[in-house]
Amino acid sequence: MADTTIMDKLVSLAKRRGFVFQSSEIYGGLGSVWDYGPLGVELKKNVKDRWWHAMVHAREDIEGLDAAILMHPKVWEASGHVAGFTDPLVDCKHCKNRFRADDPRIKGTPGQPDAQCPVCGSKGTLTEPRLFNLMFKTFMGPVEDQAAVVYLRPETAQGIYVNYLNVLNSSRQRIPFGIAQIGKAFRNEITPGNFIFRTREFEQMEMQFFVKPGTDVEWFERWRAWRMEWHQGLGLDPAKLRFSQHGPGELAHYAKAAFDIQYEFPFGWQEIEGVHNRTDFDLGRHQQYSGKKLEYFDQAANERYLPYIVETSAGADRVALTLMVDAYREEQVEGETRVVLGFHPAIAPIKAGVFPLVKKDGMPALATRVYQALRRRLPVFYDDSGAIGRRYRRMDEAGTPFCVTIDGDSVTGGTVTVRHRDSMTQDRVALDQLDSYLEARIRGS
Numbered sequence: 461m462a463d464t465t466i467m468d469k470l471v472s473l474a475k476r477r478g479f480v481f482q483s484s485e486i487y488g489g490l491g492s493v494w495d496y497g498p499l500g501v502e503l504k505k506n507v508k509d510r511w512w513h514a515m516v517h518a519r520e521d522i523e524g525l526d527a528a529i530l531m532h533p534k535v536w537e538a539s540g541h542v543a544g545f546t547d548p549l550v551d552c553k554h555c556k557n558r559f560r561a562d563d564p565r566i567k568g569t570p571g572q573p574d575a576q577c578p579v580c581g582s583k584g585t586l587t588e589p590r591l592f593n594l595m596f597k598t599f600m601g602p603v604e605d606q607a608a609v610v611y612l613r614p615e616t617a618q619g620i621y622v623n624y625l626n627v628l629n630s631s632r633q634r635i636p637f638g639i640a641q642i643g644k645a646f647r648n649e650i651t652p653g654n655f656i657f658r659t660r661e662f663e664q665m666e667m668q669f670f671v672k673p674g675t676d677v678e679w680f681e682r683w684r685a686w687r688m689e690w691h692q693g694l695g696l697d698p699a700k701l702r703f704s705q706h707g708p709g710e711l712a713h714y715a716k717a718a719f720d721i722q723y724e725f726p727f728g729w730q731e732i733e734g735v736h737n738r739t740d741f742d743l744g745r746h747q748q749y750s751g752k753k754l755e756y757f758d759q760a761a762n763e764r765y766l767p768y769i770v771e772t773s774a775g776a777d778r779v780a781l782t783l784m785v786d787a788y789r790e791e792q793v794e795g796e797t798r799v800v801l802g803f804h805p806a807i808a809p810i811k812a813g814v815f816p817l818v819k820k821d822g823m824p825a826l827a828t829r830v831y832q833a834l835r836r837r838l839p840v841f842y843d844d845s846g847a848i849g850r851r852y853r854r855m856d857e858a859g860t861p862f863c864v865t866i867d868g869d870s871v872t873g874g875t876v877t878v879r880h881r882d883s884m885t886q887d888r889v890a891l892d893q894l895d896s897y898l899e900a901r902i903r904g905s
């Protein structure tokens with residue numbers, strides 16, 4: 461199976477089963493903007509809940525935050541985004557398409573007569589590269605002038621930096637401590653793509669950890685290891701995860717060290733999370749631009765300093781895509797192709813399907829009672845249409861780890877079969893044990 465075929469099949473499955481739809485599809489779609497359907501929203505929510513639990517609830521040294529998307533425009537001057545968050549772009553004067561200056565499809569040097577447009581093929585029609593800011597700009601209030609410009613945040617991190625003293629003073633934290641946030645961010649990418657991998661509107665899961673200068677390297681190494689463990693704990697194939705270190709030429713202006721956690725997608729190794737040692741760059745700049753002291757006073761040591769920051773920055777959409785890619789498989793079963801999303805049970809949008817074997821002999825009534833009891837605690841799905849084999853296949857495609865079937869013995873003997881998605885084997889489970897049987901396997905495995 462060719463690699464690009466997997467992505468095409470996944471995009472098609474995602475639409476068919478209600479994971480991801482193209483935004484505004486009935487109007488022809490909006491470029492690189494996607495909507496999550498009933499199963500997709502559950503998948504992504506499970507990713508975010510797991511992250512929040514690991515980063516905030518399971519730790520005593522991290523607090524949560526939900527800052528607004530709109531921020532004072534000076535934030536983006538201080539952060540360097542107004543001046544530096546740019547891509548060099550070239551336009552084709554003939555077909556009006558716009559490209560990144562380093563687009564590998566461009567032959568020759570843009571601005572020169574020999575340069576060739578990769579879309580219309582015209583020669584000499586590409587302009588010299590010009591800088592283009594990736595932030596979405598809008599206006600606050602009724603007047604659309606320069607003084608009213610605000611931006612849709614291109615990252616959630618800045619909302620954490622400007623609130624760091626608020627969080628510190630209102631919680632009982634002392635350095636070292638962290639602030640975690642999940643939220644939308646926006647980048648007017650020129651070459652987005654690969655489904656929900658690179659989109660113009662996306663959701664970040666970012667944590668900024670504030671440490672004493674001099675301890676930053678050891679905290680950076682800890683966070684790097686912890687974040688890799690988290691991705692492995694999602695059930696991803698460990699052979700498809702790796703670190704990639706940014707060389708001196710690739711480091712962002714604020715970073716002392718940076719590692720990407722990468723996953724091997726059908727379109728190559730790509731970043732799913734970044735771990736960065738941002739030094740005191742961000743707090744230093746906000747101190748300078750706001751004129752407010754942002755130093756930390758360490759009472760025990762009786763000293764003041766500007767903390768260093770270790771950042772972990774993951775994309776919820778990218779992790780959701782990674783889970784779908786990693787889970788997708790096709791198997792030949794009795795001469796038919798079985799499509800399976802082999803999600804970790806804790807991540808799966810639906811935990812169990814509930815089926816009456818046939819629509820008679822009291823089976824639908826009992827199956828409905830089982831379904832109503834389970835759905836109080838778990839996302840479950842009732843299905844009584846079609847052959848049992850087809851119902852299993854539909855749940856396999858949705859990534860549902862368990863199917864509970866009510867048959868004749870259930871009505872007379874009080875037991876049901878639980879069929880396992882991956883092995884396709886079945887267990888006979890007593891009805892009064894069903895809850896604990898499922899919950900142990902969803903939580904534990």
Ligand SMILES: [Zn+2]
Nearest residue numbers: 552555577580
């Ligand atoms: Zn052109």
